[in-house]
Amino acid sequence: MHEPAPFERRGPSRRPAVTSGRPSAPARELTGETEYDRYCERQRRHHPLAPVPTRREYETRRTRHRETHPQSRCC
Template sequence: MRSLRRVFRAVRWYLRELTDESAYDRHVAHLRKEQPQAPVPTRRAFERMRTERQERDPRQGFRCC
């Protein structure tokens, strides 16, 4: 049972990293470490900010959807 949990955690971690689902968690951890007084954005605000930044990036070149 313990090995099954370990496999499940590893697969979950891999999928979160692959889809960049963990980006918000990394951002919050970074903010709390570097700027503890700064307000932490909601996940929705973070995703909106990230999308806008990607759309402004000239290297992206196009928007798929």
């Protein structure tokens, strides 16, 4: 009898799910990950000669700006 390979599965789903390792677009929107992507696009469009900061630099600047410019929030 044929011995199934270790990755083969019996039942309705025989192939393992293939994922890119990256969250889906709605999940990225909810977590705020797309903010950096939009920032980079805008930087490149409006300031093509300026270097684009790394994600870490962006997060540091963003946090510093939020701490120095607090906004009142309802919640």
